[in-house]
Amino acid sequence: MRIINKLVSAFFLIFGFLLINAQKMPPAPDSGATNRGAVGPGAQSSPIDMYVFALVIIAVMFIVFFTKKYTSRKA
Template sequence: MKTINKLVSAFFLLAVLFVQAAPPVPGGGGGTGGHGTGGGDPAAPIDMYVYVLSIVAIAFIVLFTKKYKNVKA
C-alpha cells in the first residue's frame, strides 16, 4: 500500500473518531420519542424527503452511468 493511501486512511479514521454532531446531553436525555425522555422534539426536516432524495439519487446514478457508457464507446 502506498504511503499516500495510508495517510488518507489515517486521516479519515481520525476524522470519524473526533467529529461529533452534537455534544452529549447530561442525563442521557432528549430524543424524538414519547418514552418519557423529553418534549418529543420533531424529527429532522430531511426525514420528510428521504424517498424523494433516494429516487433522485438513483436517477443521477442512471443518468451518469449512461453518459459515461456513451463516452467510452
C-alpha cells in the first residue's frame, strides 16, 4: 500500500510542476521592416510571476507542517 501512495504522490508532484508552466507564450513577431528590434511578445508579465517558486516552496512547507501536526494528534 505504501508503494502505491508513493507512486500516486510522485505522479501528482510531477503533474503539478507541469501545470505551473502551463501558459504558452505567443510566438515572437516576424522580423519585418515594421518590427525591427522587437524582442518577444511585448506584454508585461504579471507581478505574481516573480514569486511562483517561493509560493510553491511555502505551499510544500504548509503541507508538511499540517501533515505532521495531524499525524501527531492521531497517534
